[in-house]
Amino acid sequence: MKRDLLYVIVFIASIWLISACSGGTTKNAPENESAHKLMSEKELSQMAEEIDNLFNAPESYNEGVKSYQEAGAYGFVNENGDVVIPAKYESVGCFNEGLASVTLNGKMGYINHSGELVIPAIYDFTNFFSQGVAYACKDGKFGYINKKGETVIDFIYDNATDFWELDGFAAVKLNGKEGLIDIRGNIVMPISFEHASSTMDGVATIFDGNKEISVYNDKSYKITTY
Template identity: 40%
Template sequence: MKTQLLLLSFLAMSVYTLGQSWVKKYDRIDGSNDGLALVKKDGKFGFVNEQGKLIVPLIYDEATAFSEEKGAVAVGDKWGFVDKNGKEIVKPQFHDVYSFHEGMAVVGNDDDYGFIDSTGKIAIPLHYIYAGSFSDGIAPVCNKKGLWGYIDKNGKEVIPFRYHYATPFTDSVGRVVLNGIRYYIDKAGNIVKQ
């Protein structure tokens, strides 16, 4: 009985190790997001599926985890996006990008930020000096005067530009700073607590 248990344990360990042998090919492996894991080898990044098959080739200088079935990738200092099949949906062209949230991603060049939609088209022009991700249908953005407010997915101002800082909404409230004091506001811009 002991011999059978020992043999069974050895067999199970061998199958597990054999199934994960692909991990030894890479210098770095991050956790899986959207069914793909970020991998790095010899200074280049790509993505593998859960079986270890390379889906996005190791040709990128930087990359971030997938979100909403898109991963951010960089060539030099320019960022773009690939889909889950490895197809570039946005050619690396931006100096800064954030992950997709609610079908939109923040993109920026120098001090100009805006948003692209899930097809990679500019949905909200790059005319803000900073932007945060969409949440609850709105996103915090900072105008050229250095004031923060919130816009909807059409780029329409929904909470006025009056704050010194603002964050994306979480649990139906946004955190803002006004005259050095932190507040929580609702989607109508009303203070719900200090």
């Protein structure tokens, strides 16, 4: 999998998923253009196709398996081409940290490599696991779960991103503003900025007006004014 591309697509797509999780359409998406430029329906459709192609890319193996499609459903095969998990899901994500997201009856959950549904399909949206947690959307709100399916950060946010790195921070959105939290749910930078992004290469970045704030893993930061 082209992981760098995945980072970009998932983050941009998560903006779109706010409206999807709240039962709206792209026309009713939150209008917070100072933080994110809204995309047209055509652009959203193209983005959705790119995500589907990436998550269900037939040439991409992850943890020894890749997805395959049969009769409009998805499953997994191993590197020998043997079916290890039959095609019975509406969509599947890639395996990461031993689990893969799947869609059943319009809801998402997680299976293990044995094909067992270990986290029930009760979510509007789920992402793959990173650092032992995954963000998910339920009843229009985002939060984080662990690999037991337990809620570790409450479902209170309007949007969320991944914890890409150990001891790094994730960006969350609430009431049109963004900030940073740690993996325990503690607020590291107030949720009061125009835009924030998760820690990558040891640095999370916040943009606010003419300021760029670089936030390091030790919670120190540097402000650059343009």
